[in-house]
Amino acid sequence: xxMSKLFVQTLREYPNDAEAxxxxxxxxxxxxxxxxxxxxxxxxxxQRVLTKISNIVREEMDASxxxxxxxxxxxxxxIWQKSQRWQKYGKELLRCEDRHGNQMCLAPTHEEVxxxxxxxxxxxxxxxxxxxxxxxxxxxxxIRPRFGLLRGREFIMKDAYSFxxxxxxxxxxxxxMAQTYTNIFKRCGLETKAVQSDSGAIxxxxxxxxxxxxxxxxxxxxxxYCDCGYSANSNHAISILNKxxxxxxxxxxxxxxxxxxxxxxxxxxxxxxxxxxxxxxxAYIADSKPVIAMxxxxxxxxxxxxxxxxxxxxxRPMENDEVIEYLNSYxxxxxxxxxxxxxxxxxxxxxxxxxxxxxxxxxxxxxxITGANLEKDIEFVDISLVKxxxxxxxxxxxxxxxxxxxxxxxxxxxxxxSSPMNACYTDEQGQLKPYIMGCxxxxxxxxxxxxxxxYHDEHGIIxxxxxxxxxxxxxxxxxxxxxxxxxxxxxxxxxxxxxxxxILDDRKDRAGVKFKDADLIGFPxxxxxxxxxxxxxxxxxxxxxxxxxxxxxxEAIEKCKEILLN
RNA sequence: CGGGAUGUAGCGCAGCUUGGUAGCGCACCUCGCUUGGGACGAGGGGGUCGCAGGUUCAAAUCCUGUCAUCCCGACCA
Numbered sequence: 001x002x003m004s005k006l007f008v009q010t011l012r013e014y015p016n017d018a019e020a021x022x023x024x025x026x027x028x029x030x031x032x033x034x035x036x037x038x039x040x041x042x043x044x045x046x047q048r049v050l051t052k053i054s055n056i057v058r059e060e061m062d063a064s065x066x067x068x069x070x071x072x073x074x075x076x077x078x079i080w081q082k083s084q085r086w087q088k089y090g091k092e093l094l095r096c097e098d099r100h101g102n103q104m105c106l107a108p109t110h111e112e113v114x115x116x117x118x119x120x121x122x123x124x125x126x127x128x129x130x131x132x133x134x135x136x137x138x139x140x141x142x143i144r145p146r147f148g149l150l151r152g153r154e155f156i157m158k159d160a161y162s163f164x165x166x167x168x169x170x171x172x173x174x175x176x177m178a179q180t181y182t183n184i185f186k187r188c189g190l191e192t193k194a195v196q197s198d199s200g201a202i203x204x205x206x207x208x209x210x211x212x213x214x215x216x217x218x219x220x221x222x223x224x225y226c227d228c229g230y231s232a233n234s235n236h237a238i239s240i241l242n243k244x245x246x247x248x249x250x251x252x253x254x255x256x257x258x259x260x261x262x263x264x265x266x267x268x269x270x271x272x273x274x275x276x277x278x279x280x281x282x283a284y285i286a287d288s289k290p291v292i293a294m295x296x297x298x299x300x301x302x303x304x305x306x307x308x309x310x311x312x313x314x315x316r317p318m319e320n321d322e323v324i325e326y327l328n329s330y331x332x333x334x335x336x337x338x339x340x341x342x343x344x345x346x347x348x349x350x351x352x353x354x355x356x357x358x359x360x361x362x363x364x365x366x367x368x369i370t371g372a373n374l375e376k377d378i379e380f381v382d383i384s385l386v387k388x389x390x391x392x393x394x395x396x397x398x399x400x401x402x403x404x405x406x407x408x409x410x411x412x413x414x415x416x417x418s419s420p421m422n423a424c425y426t427d428e429q430g431q432l433k434p435y436i437m438g439c440x441x442x443x444x445x446x447x448x449x450x451x452x453x454x455y456h457d458e459h460g461i462i463x464x465x466x467x468x469x470x471x472x473x474x475x476x477x478x479x480x481x482x483x484x485x486x487x488x489x490x491x492x493x494x495x496x497x498x499x500x501x502x503i504l505d506d507r508k509d510r511a512g513v514k515f516k517d518a519d520l521i522g523f524p525x526x527x528x529x530x531x532x533x534x535x536x537x538x539x540x541x542x543x544x545x546x547x548x549x550x551x552x553x554x555e556a557i558e559k560c561k562e563i564l565l566n
Numbered sequence: 567c568g569g570g571a572u573g574u575a576g577c578g579c580a581g582c583u584u585g586g587u588a589g590c591g592c593a594c595c596u597c598g599c600u601u602g603g604g605a606c607g608a609g610g611g612g613g614u615c616g617c618a619g620g621u622u623c624a625a626a627u628c629c630u631g632u633c634a635u636c637c638c639g640a641c642c643a
């Protein structure tokens with residue numbers, strides 16, 4: 001491709017509305033253009049990268065035995081009603097009507113469709129197991145799209161669905177997919193960590209997320225991990241306290257005045273005690289019903305874990321007036337005592353177990369109880385957010401914390417979709433059985449952005465070779481110089497014949513412009529044809545290391561082959 | 567949906583306080599000159615100042631409403 005013909009316009013400055021470096025660079029280097037919030041055009045450079053990632057995904061998926069298909073992007077409400085997700089999915093599911101007034105939606109995922117597709121075709125156990133995948137646009141009307149392609153509303157996803165006759169066979173396929181995913185990301189030049197995670201709205205029991213570990217806020221997930229191999233998303237990490245027992249050392253239980261101590265910090269300061277000697281009550285509305293979660297004062301509720309413990313679909317913190325209405329209590333002074341247990345559900349976090357002679361709300365404004373102790377026969381659950389320094393549930397060493405960008409995930413769904421949708425096969429005994437399913441996603445467009453987050457410098461993007469839009473950028477310093485142009489064109493032709501993807505920067509601009517663009521766009525190799533041709537040499541520069549070697553044109557071709565064709 | 571900020575040419579911005587011909591840099595077009603890290607000169611094209619009302623002789627500027635975008639908290643590939 002000649003640079004003068006490439007449909008691209010690089011910018012001198014970063015766009016104002018971008019925060020994440022991948023977003024800034026994708027716009028500035030001319031890879032994407034925003035149409036609306038969270039909705040982008042992939043310009044030719046980006047499309048090439050996406051194609052490369054997609055092809056790697058295809059090769060590895062095909063090698064694993066999966067088959068590619070393509071499902072509809074616009075879907076009727078009916079199948080979503082069948083799986084009961086028409087109600088549950090919420091506003092992320094963008095709904096619309098067709099001309100006949102039928103309710104439709106834009107696909108955020110394809111469990112419903114694939115289930116209905118397979119149930120009409122794979123009617124016998126003999127046709128199982130199956131693993132089907134597609135690479136397609138998805139639409140999720142995100143609450144807050146941000147960071148460019150890292151969280152768009154429209155994005156490209158590879159989604160795969162597997163169908164089995166037993167949990168054991170699902171688990172076998174799950175392992176196959178785990179290995180396939182590791183291979184895919186490795187080939188894309190990305191190291192990933194598979195972490196245990198909550199399975200969320202997609203549902204199911206076991207799931208792992210593939211995280212690219214980063215140290216910036218664009219890593220929207222907190223990941224806890226241990227050298228022993230344990231790793232988990234914070235919404236799923238098991239909390240093992242590094243300090244199990246706390247004692248407030250109050251000799252007897254009594255009610256004390258604690259004016260204006262609505263927060264744990266204020267209360268701890270007022271009573272001159274540690275926060276971990278206070279039993280904190282956090283009130284929620286879960287599926288329209290009031291809930292109090294009791295937790296040690298230095299710990300926080302992890303709402304996903306709480307939601308799972310309650311088996312709830314939706315939770316939100318209780319408003320102040322609801323505290324008064326439902327609990328007959330006051331915000332900041334709530335206690336689990338005296339609540340009507342037929343109306344209000346009370347949960348105790350594990351962290352409350354080792355507390356003695358602690359401080360507790362008195363259900364009276366500006367009053368707490370000191371020297372309280374827990375009643376007998378309380379059940380404890382794990383609903384807290386892990387704190388740094390807490391212990392690994394496997395080996396009990398302190399956990400480490402980092403941030404991650406989720407580029408893929410794998411789920412064991414079981415019969416979550418097949419049962420309600422009545423999607424069955426006939427087994428060896430002639431019995432109808434629901435499929436046991438798994439599903440496996442990769443954010444293709446997000447992977448592109450994650451690669452930039454991981455590989456860039458102050459000059460621009462540094463593409464891993466496997467997903468670079470072009471491999472080599474040939475820069476004749478002066479396009480009016482016939483000898484330079486001849487050597488450059490010759491190199492261009494020869495490299496193209498070797499199926500090396502090459503750009504010839506034939507623009508009339510000065511060299512500096514071309515060098516800046518080469519660095520910004522991030523071609524892995526740049527060959528400069530300039531003053532050194534008097535010695536019969538060109539300059540061979542590697543973007544990643546900045547290393548420059550002077551070589552003859554033929555040697556430069558050999559060097560390209562060595563780097564690119566292995 | 568709550569809290570904060572911003573909307574003026576493709577991009578980055580000034581002008582608004584104190585109303586009076588819509589500007590600058592980059593990018594784009596033409597000519598010249600230049601050619602090793604975003605040159606220079608001359609000329610040129612492009613904007614209903616987010617949108618809708620209102621105040622006024624007159625609104626980018628003041629008032630009201632509205633929409634959009636971005637950042638911080640509840641989601642997920």
